[in-house]
Amino acid sequence: MAGPSEDKAIPIDDRALAELMRSAQAGDKAAYQAVLRASVPIVAASARRTGVPRDAVDDVVQDVLLTIHRALPTYDPARPFLPWLRAIAVRRAIDALRSQGRRGAREADDEIAYLNHPDDRPDVFEEASRLGDAGRLRAAIATLPPRQREAIEIIGLREQSLEEASAATGSSKVALKVNFFRALKSLRGRLGNDPDV
Amino acid sequence: MSDTATQEALIDRLAGTLRPVRRLPSPWKRTAFWLVAVLLIGIVLSRFTDFAALSARLRSVPDMWLSQVGAALTAIFAAWAAFQTSVPGRSPQAAWVAVPPALLWVCASTAGCLRLTPIAGTVPEPPMHAIECLKFLLLVSVPLASLLTWRLMRACPLRPGLTAVLAGLASAGAASCLLTLIHPFDATADDLLVHLLAVLTVIALCRGAGKRLLDRARK
Numbered sequence: 570m571a572g573p574s575e576d577k578a579i580p581i582d583d584r585a586l587a588e589l590m591r592s593a594q595a596g597d598k599a600a601y602q603a604v605l606r607a608s609v610p611i612v613a614a615s616a617r618r619t620g621v622p623r624d625a626v627d628d629v630v631q632d633v634l635l636t637i638h639r640a641l642p643t644y645d646p647a648r649p650f651l652p653w654l655r656a657i658a659v660r661r662a663i664d665a666l667r668s669q670g671r672r673g674a675r676e677a678d679d680e681i682a683y684l685n686h687p688d689d690r691p692d693v694f695e696e697a698s699r700l701g702d703a704g705r706l707r708a709a710i711a712t713l714p715p716r717q718r719e720a721i722e723i724i725g726l727r728e729q730s731l732e733e734a735s736a737a738t739g740s741s742k743v744a745l746k747v748n749f750f751r752a753l754k755s756l757r758g759r760l761g762n763d764p765d766v
Numbered sequence: 767m768s769d770t771a772t773q774e775a776l777i778d779r780l781a782g783t784l785r786p787v788r789r790l791p792s793p794w795k796r797t798a799f800w801l802v803a804v805l806l807i808g809i810v811l812s813r814f815t816d817f818a819a820l821s822a823r824l825r826s827v828p829d830m831w832l833s834q835v836g837a838a839l840t841a842i843f844a845a846w847a848a849f850q851t852s853v854p855g856r857s858p859q860a861a862w863v864a865v866p867p868a869l870l871w872v873c874a875s876t877a878g879c880l881r882l883t884p885i886a887g888t889v890p891e892p893p894m895h896a897i898e899c900l901k902f903l904l905l906v907s908v909p910l911a912s913l914l915t916w917r918l919m920r921a922c923p924l925r926p927g928l929t930a931v932l933a934g935l936a937s938a939g940a941a942s943c944l945l946t947l948i949h950p951f952d953a954t955a956d957d958l959l960v961h962l963l964a965v966l967t968v969i970a971l972c973r974g975a976g977k978r979l980l981d982r983a984r985k
Contacts, residue, residue, distance in 0.1 A: 596786035605777045631776055638780045640922035642787040643853045653855035660854075660924040 583649045591646035604650075605634055611651070612658040619662035625669065632661045709759040710752075716740075717752035724749050790921055793849035793856075800845050800914055804940045807906065808947065815947045823950070829878040834946055836871030841939035843867055845914060848932035852921035852980075861928055864935055871939065879955045896960045899949065903941045903964035911937035911968060915976045919983035926980035927973060934972030938965040 586607060592600035609630055616629040636657050644653055710721055723734040724745065731742045738745065790796075824831040844864035850856050914933040923929040942961060951957065 593784065594787050594789060596784060598781045598784050601784050602777055602781045605780065609773060627773070630773060634773070634776055634780060636922065638783075640854055642790045643921050645789065645792075645853075648855070656855040656924060657922075 583651050586650040587646050587648075590641075590644050590650055594641060594644070594646070605637065608633070608637065608654055611654060612661075615655050615658035616662040616665070619659055619666070621662045621665055622669075625665055629658070629662050629665045632665070633658050636661060705760060706756070709756050712759075713752050713755060716744075716748045717755065720745050720748035721752040721756070725753075790853070793846050793853070796849045796917055797842065797846045800910075800917060800936075801842065803913055804841065804910065804944070807910075808944055811944055811947045816950065819950055820947065827878070827881065829874045829881060833871055833874035833878060834943060836867050836869075836874055837939045837942040839867030839939075840864055840871050841936050841943060844932045844936035844939060848914065848918060848929050848936060849921070851925055851929045851932065852918045852923040854922055854924055858925055858928060861932055864932060868935065868939075871942075875958050875961065879958050895951070896956045899945060899957065900960045900964055902945055902948075903938070903961070904967065906941040906944055907934075907937040907964065907968040908971070910940055911972050911976065915972070915979055918980060921983075923980045923983070926977045926983075930972040930976035930980055931969055933976055934969035935965070937972070938968040941968075 586604055589600040589604040589607075593604055612630050612633045613626050616626045617623070621629050633654075637654070640657065644650070710718060713721065719738060720734070720740075723729050723737060724731070729737065731745055734740075734745050735742045740748075791799075824834065847860045847862075847864050850860040851858055911933055914937060915930070918929055918933060941964070
């Protein structure tokens with residue numbers, strides 16, 4: 570995804586979008602697809618400006634697409650399209666932030682349970698060496714974000730305990746474990762042995 | 767599935783289910799539709815109205831007709847503002863148009879209670895009758911508010927709380943106007959309190975139940 574100024578960088582002709590919406594209201598599916606596709610970066614930029622975390626932006630985009638579908642009869646093609654779209658995007662972003670806040674207040678982390686939770690999926694390192702894919706594994710590790718790479722190298726490859734890794738990196742045990750599991754998930758996806766990815 | 771692929775799939779799915787839609791009429795047209803319903807109730811009530819006495823009452827002192835003008839304009843502008851705020855991209859500032867008539871309504875009604883000279887040919891409202899007024903205001907407001915909420919649900923209110931409060935204010939204003947048709951009494955403090963209680967109850971009901979319905983409508 571591009572930065573917050575993306576909607577300025579992409580040439581967006583409000584009048585053209587309004588025309589597409591007029592056609593969409595008349596049942597033109599191609600015009601509708603075009604207007605929805607053009608809306609995605611604008612909505613994402615609005616959501617980020619509103620303060621929605623990066624990993625929740627796509628959920629807001631999908632919510633807004635659904636709301637556009639529901640609110641299609643309310644658009645007046647005589648008026649500009651972008652204020653209509655941005656109003657929906659900002660409200661949906663605020664809804665997402667509120668629901669995140671409510672969830673945060675309701676849910677509590679159990680650090681010990683989290684640290685002791687066993688992962689019963691196949692070990693990605695054993696799997697890679699069994700398949701003779703060590704080279705691919707190294708290449709996949711190199712593409713991981715720095716924190717995840719650090720966690721996988723220290724805990725997975727050097728087989729240090731969480732306490733040792735925490736002392737060596739200065740990160741908390743929970744943060745290390747979170748990064749380690751995120752890295753494992755990414756690696757499983759990249760090495761193609763995770764049915765969930 | 768990646769997020770982009772999910773979005774693409776969603777766009778294709780939405781486009782696949784697209785049907786031609788009928789554009790929503792303008793907020794003024796939608797307000798007019800609701801006002802027709804108010805008018806119909808008024809026509810039914812007018813069968814029990816003594817128009818000569820009503821006319822004399824309204825002309826005798828300015829606070830009487832000013833409070834009615836305030837209530838009527840509150841009903842019209844609050845309904846318009848509710849329809850306006852139910853459309854994405856329209857400014858929520860539209861809600862302010864309902865404030866001056868509402869102030870006129872409240873101030874003129876208060877002035878009526880403070881007036882020392884009674885209106886000739888009328889009596890102050892008996893205390894027990896105030897309960898009947900409250901019942902009337904609630905019984906008329908609730909269906910009007912329900913009709914308004916049902917019409918608002920056709921739009922996509924992004925601020926359902928504000929829209930619901932405006933719907934409540936509009937319904938209470940309309941009910942207050944209609945009450946005048948069958949209310950042959952001079953203004954009293956009891957009367958003012960009953961009106962205030964009825965207006966606040968209707969607004970609270972709309973803020974609670976109406977907001978929930980409007981919230982569901984936009985999802």
